[in-house]
Amino acid sequence: MMDDRNALFSHQTFARAIEFIWREAELLDRRDYREWLELWDPAGHYVVPIDPNTTDFAATLNYAYDDQxxxxxxxxxxxxxYSASASDAARTVRTVSRFTLASDSADMVEVQSSQIIIAYKRGMSTIFAANLTHKISMASGEPRLVEKVIRLIDSTDALSAIGFLL
Incomplete structure (x- = not known):
């Protein structure tokens, strides 16, 4: 009986985490950045590493390593x-899929997924592809982002036009 309850809890937590990730993608596509900020745990980090294999984000160079x-x-x-990324911001459409439950506990879930972003700006479309890792705290009853890592598949190439949140 206990295993069934744990499996049900894990399935429900995973489903809530996926819905949360889709909600985040929607907010970013709508450029609702204020509401996006509300998704975060105050101690959380938004990370876009350059090195595709790094796990020590604080000790390596990143496109972004943002605390609150x-x-x-x-x-x-x-x-x-006033900035170029704001005055002429790209319009985006994100697709997030291939969800894998990497780990979960009563308070924290880690979900890995893939993301494709089509960014349209000045008559040009650009594709960004990445592997994502979301660490989501469930401790308060409301999901909160503790860490989001965006591993762009071309992160070691010269990148331009990434002036928006991935």
């Missing part, structure tokens, strides 16, 4: 209208 303060500054810059 840096996420807020990034959003402020994107909403200000």
């Amino acid at each position: 303060h840096m996420r807020e500054l990034r959003v402020q810059r994107m909403m200000s209208g």
Whole structure:
């Protein structure tokens, strides 16, 4: 009986995590960055590493390694209208799929997935593909992002036009 309850809990937690990830993608496509900030645990990190194999994000060079303060500054810059990424922001459509439950406990779930972003700007479409890892806290009853790692498949190449949140 206990195994059935644990399996049901795990399945429900995984389903909630997937819905949460889809919600995050929707908010980013709508450019609802203020609401996106509300998804985060204050201690969380938004990471876009350059090295596709790194796990020590604090000790390596990244396109982004944002704590709460840096996420807020990034959003402020994107909403200000003064930066190029804000005044001429790309319109995006994200598809997130291939969800795999990497680990879960009563308080934390880790989900790996894939993401394709089509970004349209100035008459040009650009494709961004990445493997994602979301660590989501379930401790408060409401899911909160503790870590999001975006491993772009071409992260070691020269990249341009990534002035929006991935």
